[in-house]
Amino acid sequence: MLEASEVGNTMSKAEFKEVEPQLRVDLVNAQYDLRDADFGVLLFVAGDDRVAGNEVVNRINEWMDARFIQTHVMGPLSGEESMRPRFWRVWRDMPPKGRIGLMAGGIMRLLNENLAGDLSDEQYEHAIDHLEQMQESLVAEGTLVIKIFLHTPAKKQRKRMKKAEGNKDEGWRIDQRDWAMLDLLEESGAKLEQLLRRTSVAGAPWSVIEATNRRYRDVAVARTILNAITARLTEDAPAGVAVSDQLFSPGERQATVLDTVDLARTTDKATYDKELNSLQREVHGLARQARDRGLATVLAFEGWDAAGKGGAIRRITQALEAGDYRVISTAAPTQEELKYHYLWRFWRDLPPAGRFVIYDRTWYGRVLVERIEGFATAAQWQRAYDEINDFEDQLVERGIYVAKFWLHISAEEQLARFQARENTPEKAHKITEEDYRNRERWDEYVQAVDQMVLRTSSTDAPWHIIAANDKLSARLEVLDHVRSGLRKALRKLP
Amino acid sequence: MLEASEVGNTMSKAEFKEVEPQLRVDLVNAQYDLRDADFGVLLFVAGDDRVAGNEVVNRINEWMDARFIQTHVMGPLSGEESMRPRFWRVWRDMPPKGRIGLMAGGIMRLLNENLAGDLSDEQYEHAIDHLEQMQESLVAEGTLVIKIFLHTPAKKQRKRMKKAEGNKDEGWRIDQRDWAMLDLLEESGAKLEQLLRRTSVAGAPWSVIEATNRRYRDVAVARTILNAITARLTEDAPAGVAVSDQLFSPGERQATVLDTVDLARTTDKATYDKELNSLQREVHGLARQARDRGLATVLAFEGWDAAGKGGAIRRITQALEAGDYRVISTAAPTQEELKYHYLWRFWRDLPPAGRFVIYDRTWYGRVLVERIEGFATAAQWQRAYDEINDFEDQLVERGIYVAKFWLHISAEEQLARFQARENTPEKAHKITEEDYRNRERWDEYVQAVDQMVLRTSSTDAPWHIIAANDKLSARLEVLDHVRSGLRKALRKLP
Numbered sequence: 001m002l003e004a005s006e007v008g009n010t011m012s013k014a015e016f017k018e019v020e021p022q023l024r025v026d027l028v029n030a031q032y033d034l035r036d037a038d039f040g041v042l043l044f045v046a047g048d049d050r051v052a053g054n055e056v057v058n059r060i061n062e063w064m065d066a067r068f069i070q071t072h073v074m075g076p077l078s079g080e081e082s083m084r085p086r087f088w089r090v091w092r093d094m095p096p097k098g099r100i101g102l103m104a105g106g107i108m109r110l111l112n113e114n115l116a117g118d119l120s121d122e123q124y125e126h127a128i129d130h131l132e133q134m135q136e137s138l139v140a141e142g143t144l145v146i147k148i149f150l151h152t153p154a155k156k157q158r159k160r161m162k163k164a165e166g167n168k169d170e171g172w173r174i175d176q177r178d179w180a181m182l183d184l185l186e187e188s189g190a191k192l193e194q195l196l197r198r199t200s201v202a203g204a205p206w207s208v209i210e211a212t213n214r215r216y217r218d219v220a221v222a223r224t225i226l227n228a229i230t231a232r233l234t235e236d237a238p239a240g241v242a243v244s245d246q247l248f249s250p251g252e253r254q255a256t257v258l259d260t261v262d263l264a265r266t267t268d269k270a271t272y273d274k275e276l277n278s279l280q281r282e283v284h285g286l287a288r289q290a291r292d293r294g295l296a297t298v299l300a301f302e303g304w305d306a307a308g309k310g311g312a313i314r315r316i317t318q319a320l321e322a323g324d325y326r327v328i329s330t331a332a333p334t335q336e337e338l339k340y341h342y343l344w345r346f347w348r349d350l351p352p353a354g355r356f357v358i359y360d361r362t363w364y365g366r367v368l369v370e371r372i373e374g375f376a377t378a379a380q381w382q383r384a385y386d387e388i389n390d391f392e393d394q395l396v397e398r399g400i401y402v403a404k405f406w407l408h409i410s411a412e413e414q415l416a417r418f419q420a421r422e423n424t425p426e427k428a429h430k431i432t433e434e435d436y437r438n439r440e441r442w443d444e445y446v447q448a449v450d451q452m453v454l455r456t457s458s459t460d461a462p463w464h465i466i467a468a469n470d471k472l473s474a475r476l477e478v479l480d481h482v483r484s485g486l487r488k489a490l491r492k493l494p
Numbered sequence: 495m496l497e498a499s500e501v502g503n504t505m506s507k508a509e510f511k512e513v514e515p516q517l518r519v520d521l522v523n524a525q526y527d528l529r530d531a532d533f534g535v536l537l538f539v540a541g542d543d544r545v546a547g548n549e550v551v552n553r554i555n556e557w558m559d560a561r562f563i564q565t566h567v568m569g570p571l572s573g574e575e576s577m578r579p580r581f582w583r584v585w586r587d588m589p590p591k592g593r594i595g596l597m598a599g600g601i602m603r604l605l606n607e608n609l610a611g612d613l614s615d616e617q618y619e620h621a622i623d624h625l626e627q628m629q630e631s632l633v634a635e636g637t638l639v640i641k642i643f644l645h646t647p648a649k650k651q652r653k654r655m656k657k658a659e660g661n662k663d664e665g666w667r668i669d670q671r672d673w674a675m676l677d678l679l680e681e682s683g684a685k686l687e688q689l690l691r692r693t694s695v696a697g698a699p700w701s702v703i704e705a706t707n708r709r710y711r712d713v714a715v716a717r718t719i720l721n722a723i724t725a726r727l728t729e730d731a732p733a734g735v736a737v738s739d740q741l742f743s744p745g746e747r748q749a750t751v752l753d754t755v756d757l758a759r760t761t762d763k764a765t766y767d768k769e770l771n772s773l774q775r776e777v778h779g780l781a782r783q784a785r786d787r788g789l790a791t792v793l794a795f796e797g798w799d800a801a802g803k804g805g806a807i808r809r810i811t812q813a814l815e816a817g818d819y820r821v822i823s824t825a826a827p828t829q830e831e832l833k834y835h836y837l838w839r840f841w842r843d844l845p846p847a848g849r850f851v852i853y854d855r856t857w858y859g860r861v862l863v864e865r866i867e868g869f870a871t872a873a874q875w876q877r878a879y880d881e882i883n884d885f886e887d888q889l890v891e892r893g894i895y896v897a898k899f900w901l902h903i904s905a906e907e908q909l910a911r912f913q914a915r916e917n918t919p920e921k922a923h924k925i926t927e928e929d930y931r932n933r934e935r936w937d938e939y940v941q942a943v944d945q946m947v948l949r950t951s952s953t954d955a956p957w958h959i960i961a962a963n964d965k966l967s968a969r970l971e972v973l974d975h976v977r978s979g980l981r982k983a984l985r986k987l988p
Binding site: 040080083084085086087088091092094096097098121122123125126129130133134137138140141143294296336339340341342343344347348350352353379380383386387390393394395397398400 | 534574577578579580581582585586588590591592615616617619620623624627628631632634635637788790830833834835836837838841842844846847873874877880881884887888889891892894
């Protein structure tokens with residue numbers, strides 16, 4: 001989920017200067033309105049970027065009215081604190097109704113103590129359970145819990161720190177802890193992601209904010225806080241429901257995970273034929289090994305209408321033995337399926353050992369079409385991130401190879417494909433009015449996809465965003481991911 | 495929580511014959527009404543009594559219409575099942591809306607596999623997490639989850655099995671697994687209780703049913719199912735809220751945990767003086783050790799009005815150094831305290847290392863007065879069992895000695911004390927009209943206390959039910975528990 005936030009958001013000085021004054025006014029006004037509200041705000045700020053964490057906490061205090069916000073930096077436990085249960089200090093410093101309590105750094109401390117061996121695995125597990133329970137209980141009783149995680153890629157941090165060390169005026173800011181933390185992060189990225197996933201509870205998810213650019217970062221943090229408080233005050237988001245991640249108005253530039261792919265990429269037919277053959281041969285060999293050694297595979301395909309999911313899937317199944325796979329085309333649930341939990345039909349079709357199941361549209365419908373069309377309530381689709389993560393965790397723990405693909409095309413390319421289909425008699429039936437209706441909600445889907453990838457991508461069940469304006473290169477890219485994913489999964493088998 | 499269910503419930507043949515026909519009619523009618531409902535029923539039956547488990551599953555199938563209930567015994571994973579994630583079979587066999595799915599034995603299998611080393615501690619922890627998440631998600635999406643745990647004390651099971659083995663006609667029913675399971679249970683009681691607590695989620699708690707007497711057991715099981723389905727159908731208990739544990743009408747006899755104490759017990763003044771002195775001296779010595787070695791203590795006092803909590807607490811504090819303890823008298827929350835989560839004020843007052851905090855009335859107000867007076871909604875007080883267990887688990891994990899006392903008197907004794915107080919000028923102010931009003935709800939309080947003790951008693955934070963009709967013997971009993979509890983806690987220190 002962290003890597004998925006690295007989309008390159010920046011904000012220019014001019015833009016920043018334009019938005020800052022109003023933002024500060026809005027923040028302080030929200031604080032005043034909050035004073036009479038029947039809920040308090042518990043604001044967790046953490047991150048893998050210590051410098052950014054410090055700066056953001058300072059910035060929040062600078063921009064808000066210090067009388068109504070209390071900041072608590074979760075340093076090493078003090079004498080008083082270490083004599084009580086770990087979360088005693090969080091309860092002690094809990095904001096009452098009408099106030100904001102800012103707690104900085106706690107989650108990273110938990111991880112670091114475990115990595116350093118100061119906290120046993122059992123204690124660490126218990127702490128995570130308690131943290132989950134505490135949040136669920138606070139949310140249920142009405143506290144607004146806002147959680148911000150600041151992410152800067154380790155590489156960028158190293159570069160920044162080297163530069164700062166060479167600088168007489170800034171070098172003193174960098175200490176050994178910063179370098180040690182970076183080493184740790186690069187080794188323990190998967191564990192950190194797991195921690196963020198497990199401590200994201202319904203109604204209190206982590207908002208991961210890209211921290212590389214200071215101006216973008218500060219504005220994004222401020223707006224996350226502002227939106228959450230405002231939505232709750234105006235009852236746009238009732239207790240227990242988190243506000244949307246949409247922080248920037250359409251006029252402003254906010255990058256999403258979909259901006260990270262290069263839609264201009266193409267492959268010529270000759271290269272395609274050659275590479276396709278070679279990839280399929282390799283995947284075929286790996287699939288035989290998977291069957292012999294009992295490795296099951298789940299491939300999940302999502303993407304825009306007409307993005308070419310079917311074609312990409314066929315290029316995979318061509319490489320497999322007929323008895324080794326099933327393709328599950330997921331349509332709107334039948335009357336019979338509606339009698340069950342929405343995950344039931346996907347559980348039902350899981351592959352046995354050694355086999356592939358390829359889902360053409362998936363359980364992610366809950367946070368895409370069902371979210372946008374209103375078939376699921378806000379509480380339902382927001383809860384679904386946790387439910388889906390838990391589902392996929394169970395697959396991964398069972399040793400199943402899981403990969404998820406979003407086939408991305410531009411709106412223009414989609415339109416061209418719709419029109420081409422309409423002009424092709426045997427394909428015309430594939431285009432309906434609904435397809436055109438869905439296009440009108442393109443921007444909403446972009447947000448939903450961005451949030452979905454952020455919340456559900458993990459080292460062990462990654463999302464691959466595929467540039468699919470060129471069908472040929474998209475198919476090769478998908479096959480390439482399947483090949484390397486299978487290889488990795490086979491290596492991990494006992 | 496299991497021991498707390500051992501209250502000696504039985505049912506005579508005559509009573510059974512009287513209730514059985516109507517119960518069967520009601521069960522089948524409920525099934526028919528359920529067919530058109532928009533929810534399914536997931537019924538887990540498990541227990542530490544294998545024989546009872548089998549008999550109960552057979553009984554449910556005998557009493558209900560087999561067309562609308564599917565039974566799945568969670569035996570060892572089959573080939574098909576072992577190739578999927580552990581809970582795949584639960585999802586596969588999930589009841590649709592309108593139907594009942596009975597799953598037998600799964601939770602004990604989880605425990606046994608871990609104890610036998612077939613499931614690592616890490617896998618066991620993950621399985622519990624997934625089980626929690628699954629239930630929360632099912633409950634949130636509308637499934638009615640009913641969970642019945644059949645408990646028979648190991649001693650009684652041994653006796654029964656020895657008798658059966660000697661019997662030509664029944665001996666073949668007993669096999670090695672039964673004896674092995676009993677050994678296991680006696681060693682791992684605390685772990686089983688922990689498992690039941692952790693898998694009790696809001697809206698889907700375990701109902702522990704005393705299984706020693708077959709007739710009582712079967713009727714209690716049937717009524718648990720019937721009440722849950724009926725309450726949901728009639729919307730007495732909306733989705734996510736469990737129905738009350740009240741299974742028997744006042745005319746019928748249902749024992750509660752309060753029936754297990756002998757209210758007739760007395761102590762004469764001479765014995766009292768001697769024993770009090772000796773107990774206080776010992777507690778004083780243990781408290782000094784606790785201070786020196788950093789053991790913190792939390793004592794929680796609840797009980798009927800005028801049961802003598804204050805007097806019992808004073809006999810403890812007399813044995814302590816003034817600087818080593820605080821007594822927290824919990825009244826209705828102040829305006830200031832109402833701005834926080836209900837647990838906040840109790841967290842705030844936790845003792846530092848080496849000190850005592852004695853709460854005179856506690857966080858259990860949530861599931862007693864707040865439940866009965868309607869200050870907390872059903873969803874709130876039902877959630878509170880989990881919240882309280884999690885709170886106390888954090889104390890125990892931090893090494894704090896926790897003990898909870900319910901001072902029990904009869905309704906007659908209470909009335910006599912009220913009247914005596916009214917006739918004593920310096921005590922008359924302690925009696926108000928509210929005290930008399932509370933008496934009218936005596937039976938409701940009995941149910942609430944019974945449920946509270948069942949849901950929140952654990953090996954590490956036990957409830958002690960004190961017979962307090964005789965003040966002197968009550969005080970000695972409390973001190974005796976504190977003495978042995980402190981001793982045990984000191985021995986456990988590293």
